Amino acid sequence: MLEFKQPARWAIAACALACAAQGQLLQQFEKKVTEFTLANGMHFIIVERHDAPVVSFHSYVNSGAVDDPSGDSGIAHMMEHMAFKGTSTIGAKNYPEEKKAIAAVEHIYDQYDAERNKTFHADARKLEALRAALRTAMAKAETYVDSNAYPRIIEENGGAGLNAETSEDSTEFYYSLPSNRMELWFLLESERFIDPVFREFYKERDVVREERRMRSESNPQGKLVEMLLATAFAAHPYRVPAGGWASDIDNFRRTEAVDFYKKHYVPANITIGIAGDVDPAQARRFAEKYFARMPAGPLPPEVRTVEPAQEGEKRVEVEAESQPFLAIAYKRPDDRDKDDAALNVLSDILSSGRTSMLYQELVRDRKLALGAFASPELPGGKYPNLFVFYLIPNLGHSVGENEKACYEIIERLKTKKVDDETLQRVKTKERAALIRKLASNSGLAAALTEYYATQGDWRKLFTEIDEIDRVTPDDVMRVAQQYLKPETRTVAYIVPPASGQEHDAAKEAK
C-alpha cells in the first residue's frame, strides 16, 4: 500500500558519493567482495551483507538469443525453460525408464521429420499415424515425471523472487533464500547445469509458444519492437526476437536444445553472484563441492556477423487495433565503445525525470505525447545496437506530429550545447542509478555478474562513474551529431488496420 521509495533514497546516496572520493567507495566495497575462479573456469563473486539472514543468488550465462542457430530461433529461451524441468534425480520417478521413454519419443519424432522432409512425396496417413504414436510415447514418458518438482523444492524452502530471463545477450537465473539454506542453492543450481534431462520438452515447447503469443502477438507494442528490430538489422542476429519466431518454436527439437546446452553451458561461460548473509569461505567450499565436478569446455565463439553500414532511412508500419505508438531508432556502437558513457548521458538528458527534454517539451508544454522516452541500448549491448526514442501520442495528436517534434529536439542537441546545470544533474542521477543497484542483495548479485561477464571486471560498475563524470557538453553534442543521423535511422509505428493514409500522416513529418 505504501512504501519508502528505494530509487530516490539511493539517488541521495549518489550525491554523497559525488562528494566523497569515488575511489574510496570502491575500496570500501572491495573489502566485502570475495572473488574466485574454479579450475573448470566458473567464476564466483561473493558480497557480504549481514544485515538480515537472507541471501540472493544470480547465475549469468554469457549466451543468449543472439547465439540461437539460424532456423532454431528461441532455443536459448527454450533451454532456460528446460533448466526448471529437473534432473535425473530431481523430478524423476524412475529415471532409467523415463530415459528410455524419452528416447522412444525422439525416435518417433525422427521418423516423423524424415517423412515430412519428403515434402511432395510425404505420406499423409503415415504422418498422421506418427503424430498419434508421438502423443502416446509422450504420454508414457510423462508417467515417470514428478511434475514441477524443481521449483517446488525452492518454494517449499522459502525461495523468493524465483525467476529467469533470456535476453539477446544472456540467460540469467535467480532467486533468494533464507541464508541458512545456502547449500540447497548450490545443490540445485549445480544439478540443473550439470545434469539437465530435458523432460516434457514438447509440452514445454507449447508453453513457450504461448509465452510468445502473450508477449508479442497479443501485445501491439511487442509487435512493434519486433518489427523495429527486424527492419533495423539486415544481417546481425539482433534482428531476431529473443523469444524466437513462431514457426521456429513450433519445429525445433530436443536435440537442438541439448546441442545449445552443450555448447554454451560450459563453466567458463557462467558467472555466479552471491550477495547477502554469507560466509565466503563456506561458499567457496560449497562451490568446490558442487560445481568443480562440472566438466570444463571451450568457450563458445562470439557472433562474428557484423551488421553492414545502413545507407538510408528505413520505415515500417505495423497494423494493430491500438492507439498510435512510435519508435525511432538510430544505430550506435556496442557498450564497450568509448562513446558509451556520452550516449548514456544523452539518453538521460532526453528522458530522465520531469526535468528531461522529452518530458518538458513533448509531454508538459506541447502536450503532444502521453509519454516520451529515450533508451540508449536495444536489444542488447554486446554488439552494435540501437539508440531508441519511444513516443506515445496524446489523444488527438498523430504519430507524424510527434515524429516531427522529436526531430526538432534532436536537431537542437546537435547544434546547441547542453548547459552545465543540466549536465551536472544528469551526472548526479547517473551515479544514483548505478548506486541504486547496490541497494539490494539481488540487485548486487545481478549487477556484479553482468559487469564481470560483459566488461571483464565487476569494478567497472564503479569506475563507469568516472567515465560519465568526464563527459562534456561537447561530447554530448558530438555523439548526437555522430549517431543520431537520418541515414542510420529506422522508424516504426502502429497504424490502425487497413489504413492507406497513415503513410501521408507520417511522411508529413519529414
Next chain:
Amino acid sequence: MIRRLLCVAMLPLGTLWGQAPAPAEGLVSPSSAPLPSYKNLKFPPLRKITLPNPVTFELPNGMKVFLLENHELPLVSGTALVRTGNLFDPPGKQGVADITGMVMRTGGSGGKTGEQLDAELENIAASVESRIGETSGSVSFSCLKENTAEVLGIFKDVLSAPEFRQDQVDLAKTQWRSSIARRNDDPGGIAQREFAGLVYGKDTPYGWDINYVNIDAIQRADLVTFYRRYFYPKNIMLAVYGDFDSAEMRARIEKVLGSWQYGPEPAAAFPEVVKKPAPGIFLAEKADVTQTFFEMGHLAGTLRDKDLPALSVAADILGGGFSSRLMRRVRTGLGYAYDISANWGADYDHPGLFIISGSTQSKYTEATFKVIREEVEKMRTAEVTDQELKTAKDSVENSFVFLFDSPSKTLVRMLTYAYFDYPNDFIFQYQKGIAAVTKADVLRVAKEYWRPDAFTVVAVGNPRDFGTPLSALGSEVHKIDLTFPEDGPAAQAPAAPQAIAKGKALLGRVREALGGESRLAAIRDATVTTEGTLQSPGGEVKVAQESLFLAPDTLRQERQMPFGKQVVFSDGKTGWIASGGKVMDMPPAVVEQARQQVFRQLFWLALSDRDPDRAIAAEGAAAVRISGRSGDEATLELDEKTSLPAKVTYSPAGSGEVVESYSDWRDVNGYKLPFAITIQRDGQPFAVLQVKGYRFNAGLKTEDLAKKP
C-alpha cells in the same frame, strides 16, 4: 522468462527460527565425496531477527508520528499517509482523487511552480511525491541526510499548502484522456477492468470506469475541495525512516508541522461493498490477439475473516505457485497457457476479489475454462494431498524472513495496521493460523466460500478462433461493449490517422465552397445582423440581434426583444450581461457558451485543421468532428453536392443536443454565406433566423466591444 511465484497470501506467515539441527558439513574433496540428495540436506538454525521499535507520538494538532532510525546509509525518507481515496470520488467526477494526488505535487506549492520544485529536488537527487490510491493517499519524501531541512520544507508545503496551478490541472486532464483512449489496447487490462466492474458493479466506486465526460467535468475547484476535505493533521499519520536522531527529528517535525492547524469534520467511512453477484460469461471481442485473456471468480472477503488462513492455503494449492494444480494441469500438462493463477484477494477493510486469471491460446479457450471449473470442483469435493498442504504451508513459513529483511518493512507494516485498525501482531496471528490449517479446513472453506456456479467469467479474445464456442459451457454468453460511451466532448476513441486525413480533406472542401482558405484566413472580425423568432416557455418571441465577433474568443451581442434590450460581452475568459439598466458578471457557464459561439462561426470553424489547439476527425462520409480546448466541440456536416455546411451539431453544457441548419446561400464579396439559419434543441424547433447582413474586418477592437451600455 518463467512465471513469478506467488506467496500464499499478501501476508505470509510461518517461522524459520527454531528449525533443524546444525549441519554436519565437513571439508571434503570435491571429486570423491558422494553428493547428498536435496532431501537429506541439513540446515543450521536461522539467525534470529530483532524487530525494530519505532518511536511514536502525536502532535498537538492530532497528527500521529512514527519514527524509526536506521544509520546504514546517510538518508532520510518519510511518508504521510492520509485517510482518503478514490472511493470518495464524487459521482460524475470520477478521477478527482487521482488528479488531486497528481497535481498536489506538479501544481506547485510554497510560491514555487511544480517545475521549480522539479529542478530543486532533482539537482540534489531528492524527491517529494504525492498520490491518491483506492483507500489511501500519501505524500512522501526522500533525501540525503544533510538536505533534510530543505526537503522537509518542500514536503510540508506540498502536504499542507498545494497551489494547484491551472496549467498542471490541464496537463493532468490531457494525460487522463489519453489514458482512457488507450485502455482497450491491452487485453489483460480489459479483462481486469471488466471483471472488477461486473463483480463490484459499474455503478459503485469499486467498479466504475472513468470516462471522458468525468474528466472533462473536473475543474480546479473540485481538486481544491477534495484536497481540503481530506488533508488535515488529524487525518494523517506520518512515518519517517533513516539516518537521524529521534529526539532531534521529533523537535524538527513539531516545528515544521506542529503549527498546521486545520480540522474540518472527520471524513466519512469508506463506502460499503454491495453484494450484487453477476454470474455468467462475458465476452469482449478483440480481433488482433492470438490468446484469450480471462478473469473469473467472485467477491472474496477481508483479512479479518477467521477462515483467511485456510482460504489462502486453498487458493495457493489451486493456483498459487509452480506446483499448484492449475499450473501443473493447464500449463505443464496441457501446454494451453503460459500464465495461469488463482488468488484469494482479501483486503483490509472491504471484500477483495477471488480471481482465477491467465491467458490461453484462442482455440483452447473453452477447454481451458472447462478444466479450471473441474479443478475448482475437485477442491470442493476431495481433500488435498499431504504433499500439497506441506508445500503451501512450508513455502509461506520459510519465506517469512523476507518480510523482515529490512527494518523499513516493519515500519510500513506498523503504519498500515494502525491505518486500518488492525492489531500490531496481526502478522504473527496469521502465521499461527496458517500453521494450524488442516486438509479438512481446506476442503471446508473451498466448499463454503467458493461458488463456481456464481462465477463471473470475463474473456477477452477473438471468438472466431475459439474452435468450440463459449456457449458450449452451458450458459448464455453476454457481450461486453468496448466502445467508448458517447458521453462528452470528443468522447470517442481518438481519431485514427485516416479519420484525421479525411477530416482535413472535408474541411478543405468546405473552405473552397465558402470562398477559399486565404479569404477565410483573412477574417479578423465579423459583424452579423439577424432577425427571427425564438421559442420560449411563454411562447414565440421575436428577436433582432447584432453579433460582433473578434478572433479568437471575443463576442459582443446586442439583442432586442419584446421585453427590452440585452447586451452581452465576453472575451472568452470573463464577461458581463447588461439588461434592464443593470450590469452583472457573466457566470462561468455562460462565458463558456459565448466562447463556444465564437468557436462555431462557420468561416473560422472551417479553418480548424490549421489550428494546433484543435483536433479534427471525419465522422462518416461527410461530417467532421472538431474539438478545441476543453468543452469546445462541434460536428460540421457537409452538403455532399455543394460542399457547403449543411448543419453544425453541438451540446452546450447543461443542455441537450443543438443542431443549426443553414440555407439560403448567397454570394457576398467573394464569400458564400448562409442567410437562413434554423436551430433545433433536442429535436424540437427552437429558433428561425434570417441574416440581414455580414460585414468582415470592420476593424473591431476589444476595448470598443467591451464598452458597457
